Amino acid sequence: MATSRQISRQILPLLAAFAVAAAGDCAAQSLFQEQELPNPGNTPSPVFPVPTERQMQWYETEFYGFSHYGPNTFVGTEWGNDRPSDPTEFAPAALPDCQQWVDAMAAAGMRGAVIISKHHDGFCLWPTGSTEFNVLHGAGVSKEVNILKQFADACRANGMKFGVYVSPWDASSPLYATDAYVTDVLLKQITEICTGYGPMFEIWFDGAMGGGGYYGGSEMQNRTIDKTVYYDWENVADSIHKMQPGCVVWGREFRWCGNEDGFSGRTCWANFNSKEVFIEQQNNTGVEDGLLFIPSESDVRTTSKWFWTAEEKAKTPEQLFKIYLETIGRNSTLIMNCAPDDKGKMPDNVVESLKGLGKLLDERLAKDFAAGRHATADKVRTPGNFGADNVTDGCKDTYWTTNDGDTSGSVTIDLKRRRGIHYVMLQEYIRLGQRVRAFDIETSIDGRDWQPFAEGTTIGYKRIMAKDDNTDSYGEATEARYVRVNIRDSHTCPLLHTISIY
Ligand code: FUL
Numbered sequence: 093m094a095t096s097r098q099i100s101r102q103i104l105p106l107l108a109a110f111a112v113a114a115a116g117d118c119a120a121q122s123l124f125q126e127q128e129l130p131n132p133g134n135t136p137s138p139v140f141p142v143p144t145e146r147q148m149q150w151y152e153t154e155f156y157g158f159s160h161y162g163p164n165t166f167v168g169t170e171w172g173n174d175r176p177s178d179p180t181e182f183a184p185a186a187l188p189d190c191q192q193w194v195d196a197m198a199a200a201g202m203r204g205a206v207i208i209s210k211h212h213d214g215f216c217l218w219p220t221g222s223t224e225f226n227v228l229h230g231a232g233v234s235k236e237v238n239i240l241k242q243f244a245d246a247c248r249a250n251g252m253k254f255g256v257y258v259s260p261w262d263a264s265s266p267l268y269a270t271d272a273y274v275t276d277v278l279l280k281q282i283t284e285i286c287t288g289y290g291p292m293f294e295i296w297f298d299g300a301m302g303g304g305g306y307y308g309g310s311e312m313q314n315r316t317i318d319k320t321v322y323y324d325w326e327n328v329a330d331s332i333h334k335m336q337p338g339c340v341v342w343g344r345e346f347r348w349c350g351n352e353d354g355f356s357g358r359t360c361w362a363n364f365n366s367k368e369v370f371i372e373q374q375n376n377t378g379v380e381d382g383l384l385f386i387p388s389e390s391d392v393r394t395t396s397k398w399f400w401t402a403e404e405k406a407k408t409p410e411q412l413f414k415i416y417l418e419t420i421g422r423n424s425t426l427i428m429n430c431a432p433d434d435k436g437k438m439p440d441n442v443v444e445s446l447k448g449l450g451k452l453l454d455e456r457l458a459k460d461f462a463a464g465r466h467a468t469a470d471k472v473r474t475p476g477n478f479g480a481d482n483v484t485d486g487c488k489d490t491y492w493t494t495n496d497g498d499t500s501g502s503v504t505i506d507l508k509r510r511r512g513i514h515y516v517m518l519q520e521y522i523r524l525g526q527r528v529r530a531f532d533i534e535t536s537i538d539g540r541d542w543q544p545f546a547e548g549t550t551i552g553y554k555r556i557m558a559k560d561d562n563t564d565s566y567g568e569a570t571e572a573r574y575v576r577v578n579i580r581d582s583h584t585c586p587l588l589h590t591i592s593i594y
Contacts, residue, residue, distance in 0.1 A: 137496075151387065151522070153293060156205055157197035158429040159205065162211050171213065177213065188432060191246040194250055195250065199450045207243040210259055210281065213264060255295065294340050294342070295340075347364055351372065356388050356419050358548065361377065362387035363385065363526060387423070387425070390424045400432060409449045417556055421557075423555060456594060460594060461511045466506050468480050480504075484505060511573070513535060513594070514567070514570075515558055515594040519551070527584065529581040530547075533557055536573070539573070
């Protein structure tokens, strides 16, 4: 595939030839006149594509929970499309305690939570006007509670962001795969959700479609749909933004990372090329020359299933920590499923693992040795405020960079004394586009002899590097007083806003 540089090499001579040919024509000449735009701060030009403000807010949420809860919880199934729809399968004996769910997520360090409002079986956890297959017609105490509202309130009580998953595929609806399903069922549900429960940060539209499987034009109830036209997502997304200006839309403003096992590519571009096609490998790595800004979100389970079953074992805190490093530490966000049980509680084993993860994050990634320390660079953009100290000043709006055209450069941080180093965290100033293509990190005890620590490709919003990029174990610390980050290659000048050392 041609790179953007190759493409511009091909296109530029053509543009120049056109400009010469048009030179006699005044109108055409003014069209090509170079305009000097005022840029008193000497701010580097963006490298497109760049994120919207809404996407930035989402990126900064980083880590959030996912709650699969519904009839499947009581029957022990994952999809619920294997039997006739029966609302009384949803039979909580006690009121679900959403506050306890969300508290458990907060203990792991999550900053938001996404609830399954309707899974593939079509059962709605709120009293919707779109179908009778909802909580009001369930058994047990279910009629007494609007679970969506309880969950939204619990998130707000914890200062966490609130998001919603809605399955477009609906095995309960006789209208599914007709136009009436989209207008009278799905859009009605989306509207109720987006107008009834306060601000949302994300809405998830699962790609599963039943029948033959995921993400294809598979068959459901003997009717075939082409999902690229059936839902008219472009317009649905516009309408969602009118109701929920801060809410990013799945598949359009962020992408599925291509697996459900909690890892992103070591190379992971936010850049992407398609809102409709899913190619697992591309979803995992992004596309360097992609024209659209659609960053990666990794979804993963704390157990082995999405819905609770009694036999489930929870992943250990160490396993969850590794997932954290391989998702958030690789320019992706992390949505971690924590499934409540049939008593309406987050099960003890999941609560313990989440607590354990929160503890590991506090122990390993909270005390930044680099904060406020002096940093120097071999190259600094001039004029302007682009010095190396910007990477340790704790401010995400100031950054170190080089002059235009300088695609490499090194930043050295003096930690003032020897430290045992486990991780180096790098953040690009991604508001102006993802740029870095290759980097390495070195450490030194005396500032003269340097040892390799790790090397990588892309950085993006956040990249966390362990020694040799090995995420398998916490391992031994590397003793050093100095840390040097060498940007080896970048699409034009690299922009780093933070380097943290743990
Ligand atoms: C998948 C679904 O089919 C699973 O049941 C689960 O909801 C997961 C998050 O997405 O596509």
